[in-house]
Amino acid sequence: MTENRALGGARIEHHAILGDLEAAGLVRIFFEGRPLEAREGEPIMSALVAAGVKVFRYTKKGSPRRMFCGIGRCTDCVMMVDGIPGVRTCVTEVRDGMKVERQRGVGSWKTGTETGDGH
Amino acid sequence: MDTEKKPAIVVGAGPAGLCAAIELKKAGAPVILMDENSKPGGQLFKQIHKFFGSREHRAGVRGFDIGEELLAESLNLGIDVRLKTEVVGIEKGLKVWAVEDRSRSYTVDAATLILATGATENALSFPGWTLPGVMTAGCAQTLINVHRVLPGKKVLMIGSGNVGVIVAYQLMQAGAEVVAVIEALPRLGGYGVHTAKVRRAGVSFRCSTTIVRAEGKEGVERAIIARVDDRFKPIAGTEETLEVDTICLAVGLTPSIELACLAGCGEMYVPELGGNMPVHDEFMRSSVKSVYVVGDIAGVEEASTAMEEGRLAGIHAAWAMGYMDEPTMEARAEETKRRLRALRQGVFGQKRFAAKQRILEQEANS
Numbered sequence: 014m015t016e017n018r019a020l021g022g023a024r025i026e027h028h029a030i031l032g033d034l035e036a037a038g039l040v041r042i043f044f045e046g047r048p049l050e051a052r053e054g055e056p057i058m059s060a061l062v063a064a065g066v067k068v069f070r071y072t073k074k075g076s077p078r079r080m081f082c083g084i085g086r087c088t089d090c091v092m093m094v095d096g097i098p099g100v101r102t103c104v105t106e107v108r109d110g111m112k113v114e115r116q117r118g119v120g121s122w123k124t125g126t127e128t129g130d131g132h
Numbered sequence: 133m134d135t136e137k138k139p140a141i142v143v144g145a146g147p148a149g150l151c152a153a154i155e156l157k158k159a160g161a162p163v164i165l166m167d168e169n170s171k172p173g174g175q176l177f178k179q180i181h182k183f184f185g186s187r188e189h190r191a192g193v194r195g196f197d198i199g200e201e202l203l204a205e206s207l208n209l210g211i212d213v214r215l216k217t218e219v220v221g222i223e224k225g226l227k228v229w230a231v232e233d234r235s236r237s238y239t240v241d242a243a244t245l246i247l248a249t250g251a252t253e254n255a256l257s258f259p260g261w262t263l264p265g266v267m268t269a270g271c272a273q274t275l276i277n278v279h280r281v282l283p284g285k286k287v288l289m290i291g292s293g294n295v296g297v298i299v300a301y302q303l304m305q306a307g308a309e310v311v312a313v314i315e316a317l318p319r320l321g322g323y324g325v326h327t328a329k330v331r332r333a334g335v336s337f338r339c340s341t342t343i344v345r346a347e348g349k350e351g352v353e354r355a356i357i358a359r360v361d362d363r364f365k366p367i368a369g370t371e372e373t374l375e376v377d378t379i380c381l382a383v384g385l386t387p388s389i390e391l392a393c394l395a396g397c398g399e400m401y402v403p404e405l406g407g408n409m410p411v412h413d414e415f416m417r418s419s420v421k422s423v424y425v426v427g428d429i430a431g432v433e434e435a436s437t438a439m440e441e442g443r444l445a446g447i448h449a450a451w452a453m454g455y456m457d458e459p460t461m462e463a464r465a466e467e468t469k470r471r472l473r474a475l476r477q478g479v480f481g482q483k484r485f486a487a488k489q490r491i492l493e494q495e496a497n498s
Binding site: 023024025028029030031034054055056058059062063067068069076077078079080081082083084085086087089103104106 | 168169170175180194252253255262263264265266267268270271272274275276277279280281282283305306307350351388
């Protein structure tokens with residue numbers, strides 16, 4: 014439980030129906046270069062929400078976006094993940110060392126970056 | 133190729149797909165269950181409320197418990213469940229094209245295809261609807277109940293149907309404040325028992341009310357709502373500002389019919405069940421006889437009906453593939469249909485039953 018508390022105030026620790034949040038392994042991801050702790054097996058989306066990230070990307074015209082459907086249908090939550098643009102963060106699991114960046118417009122491919130399973 | 137060895141492929145490991153695969157496997161048919169997600173169960177695991185219906189429909193049991201039971205059963209039966217596997221194409225002769233782990237592509241020749249691809253939540257367009265903080269009710273439900281994170285602290289729920297009131301209650305259970313539930317129609321849409329629970333908790337319900345716009349710089353900071361006239365036009369002078377950071381949309385779902393379209397299934401528009409959907413016969417067969425459609429893709433209802441439709445298709449497909457004798461199939465199909473009829477009773481059920489009858493008639497006449 015102690016590890017989970019480090020993840021920020023948006024994490025639901027106690028729940029009348031679901032009980033206390035079970036301990037999970039932690040991984041470290043990088044959001045805009047800043048290290049964040051995430052629960053193993055969770056999607057990038059919830060790790061960012063737990064850390065209080067309000068904007069996931071900006072459109073070409075600079076309009077902010079976060080998430081909308083949460084189950085991989087709408088592509089509102091896409092970000093740059095390990096150099097790959099357009100990754101649906103609601104259905105892509107965190108991985109230790111993963112680099113997550115806000116996308117601007119359609120983003121751009123970063124060459125020479127190690128690619129993971131998040132593409 | 134030996135036709136008899138071709139498997140049935142079930143697409144979608146939610147309640148409908150799991151039940152279809154379980155029935156096929158129990159009958160001894162080879163079956164592959166594919167799902168694009170990393171975990172099976174579809175949307176069952178975010179359903180933390182108790183289900184309705186009679187005891188044989190698992191009434192009083194919570195959605196995630198039903199999900200666990202179905203997963204355990206599929207595991208015990210040794211069903212070939214392929215996760216992180218997206219079905220991206222269906223070619224003539226039922227060649228199913230799948231992409232595994234977003235990196236490996238392969239095809240499987242199927243004897244039967246059962247599509248259990250579910251539905252997608254509807255959007256609602258208003259000024260500010262793209263702001264961070266505006267999301268579908270299902271998105272909020274997934275975040276709080278599956279991922280255990282709270283997307284916001286003060287919520288406006290748009291839509292008073294079952295999804296709206298159930299998610300409103302679950303947001304409160306998760307620690308959020310639900311400022312109001314608004315409904316464009318003059319009357320509330322959800323089951324009384326769910327609605328009453330939210331009302332008792334002190335949430336304000338506003339009928340004949342719509343959202344005019346959402347405001348905020350980098351995210352929702354407030355919502356402006358207004359009363360509507362009998363043509364759903366906002367009435368000038370009735371605007372009210374609500375301080376909220378989250379706006380949830382519970383304004384219906386639309387069947388996810390992409391794969392049915394690729395398979396060449398005939399369609400029909402059924403507004404009560406969510407829009408365009410593939411037609412099906414009494415055994416859930418589409419107009420393409422080797423392709424079945426079950427669950428929300430065949431008309432948006434509930435997990436309980438989805439499970440029965442999945443069973444019905446699984447039983448019929450097992451017979452069609454030669455793994456069940458006809459009297460057994462008929463008896464078991466009849467039993468399943470009886471349970472489905474029971475689920476479509478009452479004020480809410482009757483409407484869905486009538487809509488389903490129209491689908492059957494359309495399929496019979498085509």
